[in-house]
Amino acid sequence: MSAKLEIRNLVKRFGGLVATNDVSFTVEPGQSIGLIGPNGAGKTTIFSQIMGEHQQSSGDILIDENEISRLSTPQRILAGVSRTYQVPRPFSDMSVAENIRVGLTPDSIWQMITRGPNPDRELELAESVGLAEEQLARLPSELSMGDLRKLEMARTLATAPRMMLLDEVFAGLTVNEIAVISKLVQSMRDDGMTFLIVSHDLKALEPLVDEAIAINQGQLIAEGSYSDVMADKAVRASYLGAE
Amino acid sequence: MGLRWHHFALWGLFAVTLFVLPEFVSRGTLRTLIFANFLAIFAISWDTLSGRTGYISFGHPFLIGIGAYTTAILTKRFDVAMEISIPIAVIATMVGGLIVLLPALRIKGSYFALVTLAMMELIYQLVQVIRPDLTGGTRGMSGLPTLTRGAVNGYYMSVSLMLAIALTTWLVMRTRLGTALSAIGMNEEAVSGSGLSVTKLKMAAFLFSAFIAGLGGAVYIHYLGSIAPRALFDINFVFTIIVAALIGGAGTTVGPIAGAFFLTFLLEYLRPYLPGAERYMVYSGLALILYMAQPKGMWELFFQGIAKFDRLGRRE
Amino acid sequence: MLQVLIQGLLLSGLYALIAVGFTLIFSVGRVLNLAYGAYLLIGGYTYFYFSQQLGLPKFAGVALAGIIGCALGILKFQLIVRPLKGNHVAIEISTLILAVFLQSVVIFVFGDSSKILLPIIPGVERVAGAAIPFSNLFAAIASWVILISLWLFVRSTHMGRAMQAVSMDAKGAAISGVDATKINMFTWALSGTLGAIAGVFFASYTQLYPGMWVAPLIIAVAVVIVGGIGSIIGTLIVAHIVGFLEILTSAYIAPELRGVFTMLLIIVILVWRPSGLFGREEL
Numbered sequence: 001m002s003a004k005l006e007i008r009n010l011v012k013r014f015g016g017l018v019a020t021n022d023v024s025f026t027v028e029p030g031q032s033i034g035l036i037g038p039n040g041a042g043k044t045t046i047f048s049q050i051m052g053e054h055q056q057s058s059g060d061i062l063i064d065e066n067e068i069s070r071l072s073t074p075q076r077i078l079a080g081v082s083r084t085y086q087v088p089r090p091f092s093d094m095s096v097a098e099n100i101r102v103g104l105t106p107d108s109i110w111q112m113i114t115r116g117p118n119p120d121r122e123l124e125l126a127e128s129v130g131l132a133e134e135q136l137a138r139l140p141s142e143l144s145m146g147d148l149r150k151l152e153m154a155r156t157l158a159t160a161p162r163m164m165l166l167d168e169v170f171a172g173l174t175v176n177e178i179a180v181i182s183k184l185v186q187s188m189r190d191d192g193m194t195f196l197i198v199s200h201d202l203k204a205l206e207p208l209v210d211e212a213i214a215i216n217q218g219q220l221i222a223e224g225s226y227s228d229v230m231a232d233k234a235v236r237a238s239y240l241g242a243e
Numbered sequence: 244m245g246l247r248w249h250h251f252a253l254w255g256l257f258a259v260t261l262f263v264l265p266e267f268v269s270r271g272t273l274r275t276l277i278f279a280n281f282l283a284i285f286a287i288s289w290d291t292l293s294g295r296t297g298y299i300s301f302g303h304p305f306l307i308g309i310g311a312y313t314t315a316i317l318t319k320r321f322d323v324a325m326e327i328s329i330p331i332a333v334i335a336t337m338v339g340g341l342i343v344l345l346p347a348l349r350i351k352g353s354y355f356a357l358v359t360l361a362m363m364e365l366i367y368q369l370v371q372v373i374r375p376d377l378t379g380g381t382r383g384m385s386g387l388p389t390l391t392r393g394a395v396n397g398y399y400m401s402v403s404l405m406l407a408i409a410l411t412t413w414l415v416m417r418t419r420l421g422t423a424l425s426a427i428g429m430n431e432e433a434v435s436g437s438g439l440s441v442t443k444l445k446m447a448a449f450l451f452s453a454f455i456a457g458l459g460g461a462v463y464i465h466y467l468g469s470i471a472p473r474a475l476f477d478i479n480f481v482f483t484i485i486v487a488a489l490i491g492g493a494g495t496t497v498g499p500i501a502g503a504f505f506l507t508f509l510l511e512y513l514r515p516y517l518p519g520a521e522r523y524m525v526y527s528g529l530a531l532i533l534y535m536a537q538p539k540g541m542w543e544l545f546f547q548g549i550a551k552f553d554r555l556g557r558r559e
Numbered sequence: 560m561l562q563v564l565i566q567g568l569l570l571s572g573l574y575a576l577i578a579v580g581f582t583l584i585f586s587v588g589r590v591l592n593l594a595y596g597a598y599l600l601i602g603g604y605t606y607f608y609f610s611q612q613l614g615l616p617k618f619a620g621v622a623l624a625g626i627i628g629c630a631l632g633i634l635k636f637q638l639i640v641r642p643l644k645g646n647h648v649a650i651e652i653s654t655l656i657l658a659v660f661l662q663s664v665v666i667f668v669f670g671d672s673s674k675i676l677l678p679i680i681p682g683v684e685r686v687a688g689a690a691i692p693f694s695n696l697f698a699a700i701a702s703w704v705i706l707i708s709l710w711l712f713v714r715s716t717h718m719g720r721a722m723q724a725v726s727m728d729a730k731g732a733a734i735s736g737v738d739a740t741k742i743n744m745f746t747w748a749l750s751g752t753l754g755a756i757a758g759v760f761f762a763s764y765t766q767l768y769p770g771m772w773v774a775p776l777i778i779a780v781a782v783v784i785v786g787g788i789g790s791i792i793g794t795l796i797v798a799h800i801v802g803f804l805e806i807l808t809s810a811y812i813a814p815e816l817r818g819v820f821t822m823l824l825i826i827v828i829l830v831w832r833p834s835g836l837f838g839r840e841e842l
């Protein structure tokens with residue numbers, strides 16, 4: 001059930017800026033990989049290309065050996081990959097339950113009309129990310145940053161992904177909230193979910209990943225075990241340079 | 244869909260009130276009510292597209308016009324019966340609107356609004372110059388067959404149509420389709436990031452909106468018995484439709500109805516004091532103040548009022 | 560032929576003037592000001608009132624129109640745009656409501672019927688069979704003078720450069736010490752002034768009536784978007800394309816169709832290239 005992601009020679013140009021510069025890597029089924037790099041390195045841009053929100057300038061993206069570059073975002077989600085957003089922007093006038101409902105909705109107008117929502121599944125998803133039942137009726141504006149990230153996870157999980165791309169899941173969270181999300185990711189790893197995780201919080205990231213990839217200015221500068229990547233000179237220089 | 248008995252009770256009450264109304268009000272008021280009903284239909288149509296998805300259409304009369312002109316031309320020039328011409332008009336609105344506006348749904352925000360505005364201006368000018376023998380040119384057409392005679396019948400027809408459209412829209416918008424459409428208005432990226440094809444959803448919203456606009460437009464001109472391009476493709480008409488939906492509360496079904504009735508009666512009651520088009524001064528001034536005070540509409544104000552009252556009550 | 564050329568130039572100059580006030584707001588404030596057309600309306604009627612009804616000198620009328628337009632721009636910014644804090648949909652809708660409001664104020668004060676504006680400069684010159692009213696010639700020249708001064712202003716003054724900075728990146732401009740609110744207000748004032756003055760010329764070119772603002776609004780919007788947001792040169796080029804398109808259509812195809820091609824052009828370009836022909840990719 002786990003998905004495999006393969007990226008080959010990915011390039012993305014924004015005008016004169018090369019945001020992704022010939023990046024290749026593979027995430028094996030069930031593997032969890034940390035994607036690190038200083039601000040503006042191009043991490044989020046890689047996610048957007050995997051999801052089809054930005055079309056790459058050249059290069060291939062494969063899920064389970066199938067080229068997905070021509071698919072629309074919903075089709076890629078159907079292929080099994082789903083992402084969270086760095087800045088959670090939930091549907092602001094909808095309750096937590098309705099936010100999750102959007103993720104659970106099938107992509108068929110007919111089924112949307114004829115089949116009602118599934119409140120049990122909504123509750124189950126909310127609870128699986130650590131949201132309480134009484135929070136289901138709340139509006140996003142009433143939630144803490146930690147709960148917003150959980151909601152973001154729940155909405156993403158609702159699309160039944162086999163691979164998740166997590167963008168800065170720990171940003172703005174308290175230590176306790178980080179622990180909750182970490183535990184959630186761990187248990188999903190045990191269930192075989194494939195992960196690609198972006199985080200500036202390297203301490204929180206370490207236990208969640210099998211391997212790491214570092215990029216800087218759109219280029220892949222190191223890959224391998226977490227400790228090797230962190231010990232890499234170029235990686236250290238890129239972080240220092242960005243400070 | 245989470246229907247409760249009180250939903251049925253409220254709709255029933257609303258329908259019964261509207262149906263017994265002719266017993267209590269004058270003919271003049273009844274005529275005003277007929278316009279309120281049609282305005283409500285157009286406002287609901289606008290709302291299903293723009294109020295929900297946030298794609299603001301400034302050219303809604305474009306859609307209404309396709310429906311109205313199709314049936315007008317068919318009945319007047321080709322002697323087609325209204326039972327046939329009205330359904331054809333509805334289909335023409337959906338198909339014609341889709342061909343023209345589908346490319347526009349690719350573009351966002353202000354650009355979409357502009358394209359729709361330009362579209363309305365375009366069709367206004369085209370109607371006057373292309374085949375005026377068919378369209379009646381600048382003067383439009385009169386002597387079209389009418390569906391009903393007299394104010395009471397006209398009222399019953401318009402009220403039934405309005406209620407049918409409102410109830411259908413309300414039911415459909417309560418489903419997950421309604422939720423998904425509103426979600427587009429809040430964060431389009433996250434909707435496709437949830438696995439839903441935004442294009443498909445926008446197209447559904449558009450077709451639904453065009454269906455109502457075409458039907459409303461076609462029936463409207465067979466109530467009036469005439470069609471005039473200047474009144475139809477008019478910025479004041481756009482304004483009235485949008486304001487009705489917004490004042491009442493965009494993204495709801497009751498809102499546009501409430502807004503339409505409120506505005507129609509406001510205009511009507513101002514008539515004795517300000518007989519000319521100056522009524523629009525009070526009307527638009529009020530609309531501006533109300534809109535600035537609460538962009539979500541009266542409906543929201545009403546709910547906030549209840550909530551406040553509730554809190555006060557609890558504090559006692 | 561010469562006639563077409565001259566008329567095309569005259570009309571294009573006028574369109575450029577109308578569009579330029581609009582492009583200021585669209586590029587600096589990033590909002591679609593649907594009430595822009597109302598500046599033209601108010602400008603035309605202010606001129607009519609002071610110069611024709613009160614009999615003030617004509618240039619005083621034009622100046623007063625500019626002042627009222629300026630005041631209107633500031634009021635609009637303070638009372639509508641600022642409270643709505645960048646909510647684009649709300650700003651579009653409230654400026655539309657405002658435009659209808661101003662139109663009805665005009666109807667209330669001046670009545671519904673259309674007025675003939677006496678030419679700013681009376682007299683007609685005949686060139687190769689083409690009648691060129693001095694008024695139109697003056698309008699075109701004035702448009703050019705205003706456009707060139709504006710271009711120089713944006714290029715070379717501190718204020719002008721600050722406006723450019725805000726239009727490119729409001730946040731970045733704020734960091735480098737530019738008060739975006741002040742710049743915005745100034746832009747609204749300037750745009751109001753230009754709009755009102757353009758209104759005087761436009762009204763004397765066509766006629767003065769309460770609904771006169773819709774067509775120039777659409778043309779202004781079209782010129783700006785097709786020309787590329789924030790590009791004064793693009794605005795000029797497209798104003799000429801639209802102006803000549805209209806004159807050519809009425810000369811060689813049919814006068815009634817002059818607006819049709821303009822609208823078609825707008826629609827096709829908007830859908831096909833939302834960033835405009837010469838503009839940067841944004842919004």
Ligand SMILES: Nc1ncnc2c1ncn2[C@@H]1O[C@H](COP(=O)(O)OP(=O)(O)OP(=O)(O)O)[C@@H](O)[C@H]1O
Pocket residue numbers: 014017019037038039040041042043044045046086
């Ligand atoms: N839509 C866009 N248009 C132009 N440039 C863009 C766009 N999106 C991103 N960029 C640029 O691409 C580069 C990479 O951005 P990206 O957001 O991918 O970085 P990141 O590694 O996610 O940074 P952060 O840690 O701050 O989230 C940046 O220089 C950014 O300015």
Ligand SMILES: [Mg+2]
Pocket residue numbers: 043044045086167
């Ligand atoms: Mg990022």
